[in-house]
Amino acid sequence: MxxxxxxxxxxxxxxxxxxxxxxxxxxxxxxxxxxxxxxxxxxxxxxxxxxxxxxxxxxxxxxxxxxxxxxxxxxxxxxxxxxxxxxxxxxxxxxxxxxxxxxxxxxxxxxxxxxxxxxxxxxxxxxxxxxxxxxxxxxxxIDPFQGFVMAKFASENLKVKKAAILRDVKNDYSVGLADVFAADLKKMGGEIIADLSYQAGDVDFKAQLTQIRSKAPDAIFIPGYYTEVGLIAQQARDLGIKVPLLGGDGWDSTKLSEIGKEAIDGAYFSNHYTSESTxxxxxxxxxxxxxxxxxxxxxxxxxxxxxxxxxxxxxxxxxxxxxxxxxxxxxxxxxxxxxxxxxxxxxxxxxxxxxxxxxxxxxxxxxxxxxxx
Amino acid sequence: MQDFVQHLVNGLSLGSIYALIALGYTMVYGILQMINFAHSDVYMVGAFAAYYAAKWLGIENQPGLMSLATLLVVSMVACALLGLTIERLAYRPLRKAPKLNILITAIGVSLFLQYAGQLVFGADPKVFPEVMPDITFFQWGDLSLRSSDFTVLIVALLAMVGLHFLIHHTKIGRAMRAVSQNSSVAAMLGVNPDRIVAMTFVVGSSLAGVGSVLVGMKYPKIEPLMGMMIGLKAFVAAVLGGIGSIPGAVLGGLLMGLSEEMVVAYLSSTYRDALAFGILIVILLLKPAGLLGRYQVEKV
The missing domain is CATH 3.40.50.2300 (Response regulator)
Structure with a gap:
């Protein structure tokens, strides 16, 4: 049995x-x-x-x-x-x-x-x-393309010469975008004056941002996800950083503006699609x-x-x-x-x-x- | 120079959050010699309690002292009740069991709260209501100081003083110390150890409640796993300061925040945690009982 x-x-x-x-x-x-x-x-x-x-x-x-x-x-x-x-x-x-x-x-x-x-x-x-x-x-x-898109946009549309990067070091996506952005911006005649990192799940970014502020960049590229980017934008505003923030499709969520409030307004990111398309x-x-x-x-x-x-x-x-x-x-x-x-x-x-x-x-x-x- | 002062302020402000949570760990450890790993998740529940209370009362968009007070009370009560329940259901039945069992149970409770939290609150991050207007009250060149940076520090210091007073200068504090030294002798002398332990959890958990509202104000993103990393760091801070020591928890928390900040500022942001924890390991190698901890003689 x-x-x-x-x-x-x-x-x-x-x-x-x-x-x-x-x-x-x-x-x-x-x-x-x-x-x-x-x-x-x-x-x-x-x-x-x-x-x-x-x-x-x-x-x-x-x-x-x-x-x-x-x-x-x-x-x-x-x-x-x-x-x-x-x-x-x-x-x-x-x-x-x-x-x-x-x-x-x-x-x-x-x-x-x-x-x-x-x-x-x-x-x-x-x-x-x-x-x-x-x-x-x-x-x-793929990332090289998104990094290229933002580098081209920064250099041609925003006339950025000196950019800072703040990347999520544990995330393949973020590191990939950051590397290509850095390489392409240099090719287009710009320079990267600060390249700092954070980790997903962090809530405090003031150390990195204070560091970036002291270098006075024209724009900051943050190829992370919306949860952190919202907080980063707020803390950047708190520290008096007013240059444009740039990012990739990881920003694409309505939560981005809920968390970042008015601090994130005016920031640019590359995306796959826009609901405004005709x-x-x-x-x-x-x-x-x-x-x-x-x-x-x-x-x-x-x-x-x-x-x-x-x-x-x-x-x-x-x-x-x-x-x-x-x-x-x-x-x-x-x-x-x-x-x-x-x-x-x-x-x-x-x-x-x-x-x-x-x-x-x-x-x-x-x-x-x-x-x- | 301005940058250095800014880094100093940032570090102290971050450290005071670790300090506030570390106080809860150290307090329970001081009385029970157990590490309450669920503490950081009680803190998470406190944040959600405040979030839902603000929605329900409709004070999400009315920053002010009144809202702050209301949410603090709600969160403290919610945390105290939760702490009490956890103690009653999970820890009390194991009071006589080996220390390891209760430690593992604490980890279990912590995981339970994290995942039950995802189920009940949803896993996506929520936006904490604006409780107090955050103002820049000092501006000197690039250096800017925000009110939220100091609120947490002041509250952490007040909590430290309050706890110290409670434990060393009140009747219930004396009972707590008695239970911590020898619970059966304390019981013979008319102290009810169960009640004292429950009291410890109420106080410790309400501190987590205070912390959750203050942190929610400063970093307005809350999610069910938010307690994990901050809990880990607060726990390390408590050990660094000397677990069981109340001023030690605050000192440890501030040091932890400062070392993280300074590592990013002057060494490398990529290896922040590795270097920050490395510094702590060195300190513990030199002072194994923590900065303000006492060496205890093992009775055989």
Whole structure:
């Protein structure tokens, strides 16, 4: 009896592997639904769900509905590895969507590569992410490009000669942007007069800012995430620093202005998309998003939507719903008109597209200029 | 020179926050010889209590003394109740158990509060209401001093003096010291140790409540994991000052804040924590009981 019990107990995991039903396509998503940058994961999830619900309402792909399985990695690298392993080995997904943060995409990508499951990151901009293997894609531009965009904007539009950098030293994304910004600004004739760092989770930045103030830069580049940037802006204002603050897409959250209040107004950051765009594709996306959720999509929601759309289109083109065939079709994506602009996937599995620079004005961001690759 | 004074002010202001939290650690340790790791999470709950109270009372956008007083009271009461509950449910049943058990329980309670906090309050950061207008009251060239920098320092010093008075000059303080020396003898002499320990938690936790409102004013971003890093640093500050010693906690906190600030200012911002903690290790190597700690003879 006891033997039988254990036999059943141990065969349960095997059985669960067989529950994969033939009438649905299982797609996995992992993201930070809780944790320090939870709004990233939640926004992305809204975009992805919109794309998948839309295709399901139209009858799905090849007559099969898509089932989205979303797991929370709590914003932690180790957790990302675990949930992606679970998505692939237990939930039997054919493709994985995620993550926003480059460090978590990098942690999880080797798993997807090992099991040969295509993974599309909606907004991890660190160059290393897609170098992990031929199954790893992204639908956003990469850090060198964002660093280049802000360096070009600083030097051409703001006429910055001396810039300071304040980077999040534990974050691949932030370090990547800072390095490229520094190199490109020097090429354009500017100089970096201070390069300081902080760590995500810090609340006090006055030491670094006092140091920067003494060097009197024309602008400060802070390629961090909104939670810290809001506080940094306030403390910079407290110390009497009035030069423009510059940043990247990690600033893209309505919380930025809630935390930074008027101190962050007037700061510039590069982004994937602006809700002010007049492009009909973008307007259409915004209308549908608002109808479903009642609020305006941020950049991350738009990226999530585009990532899911590119996956859906690849699955439609593929002969069969098999991970390797889907991979090949994703790689062929060309001139896809997405909510974040025209996207082509290049030979490095990175997206080629333009970036916008926006200026923070209270809760909304004002479109300033578009910078092309 | 102006920069140096600015760094000094920044460091003292940051250090006074560590000091305020460190007082809670050191107080419980002084009476119970246990490290209450949940202290920094009680502090987090205090911040959220004040946040929701401000929303509910509609005083989010009415900075002033009245709002400050209200939120301080709310937060202190919430923290005291929580501290009391934790003591009653988690620590009291283990009073007679080996010290290690109660330490591990404290870590468990801390994790419980952090993750329950994410579930109840949501994990995304919230913006703490503006309680007091923060003004620049002194400007000299580049040097600017803000009122919030000094409020925390003054409150930490007041709390230190108050606690010292409570423990050394009141009846309940004498009972606390008696329980800390030998709880069964104290019980024989008519002190109710359970009540005294509960009292210790009430006082220690209300201090966390005060801290949470003051820190919320200064750094208006609160989230369920906010206690983790500040708690760790406050704990180190308490050890540095000599755990169990009340002036030691304040001294340790201020030193901790200053060393972090000065490392960034004159050495390297990348290795801030490594160097700041390195300095502390050196101090502890020279004075293992902490700056103001007393060496205790182990009874065999």
């Amino acid at each position: 006891k033997k039988l019990f254990f036999a059943i107990l141990f065969s349960l995991p095997l059985l669960s592997g067989c529950t994969k039903s033939g009438d649905e396509i299982r797609v996995g998503e992992f993201g930070s639904l809780t944790g320090n940058d939870a709004t990233f994961g939640l926004s992305t999830n809204k975009g992805i769900r919109l794309a998948i619900d839309e295709v399901n309402e139209k009858g799905g792909i090849k007559g099969k509905k898509i089932k989205l399985i979303t797991l929370d990695d709590q914003g932690r690298d180790t957790e990302a590895v675990q949930v992606v392993t679970r998505l692939i080995t237990q939930e039997n997904v054919v493709a994985v969507l995620g993550e926003v943060a480059s460090s978590r995409s990098k942690a999880a990508a080797p798993i997807a590569q090992e099991y040969k499951i295509p993974m599309i990151s909606p907004s991890s901009t660190n160059p290393e992410v897609t170098k992990i293997g031929d199954y790893i894609f992204r639908v956003c531009f 492009d009909p594709v973008v307007r259409d996306f915004i209308t549908r998003f608002q109808a479903k959720y009642g609020d305006t999509p941020d950049g991350l929601a738009a990226m999530g939507y585009d990532a899911a759309r590119i996956l859906i289109l690849a699955m439609e083109r593929a002969q069969e719903i098999k991970p390797n065939l889907i991979r090949d079709e994703i790689a062929k994506t060309k001139d896809f008109a997405g909510a974040t602009g025209k996207i082509s996937i290049n030979e490095n599995r990175d997206a080629v597209k333009s970036a916008v620079v926006v200026q923070v004005q209270g809760k909304s961001n004002k479109f300033v200029t578009t910078i092309h690759p």
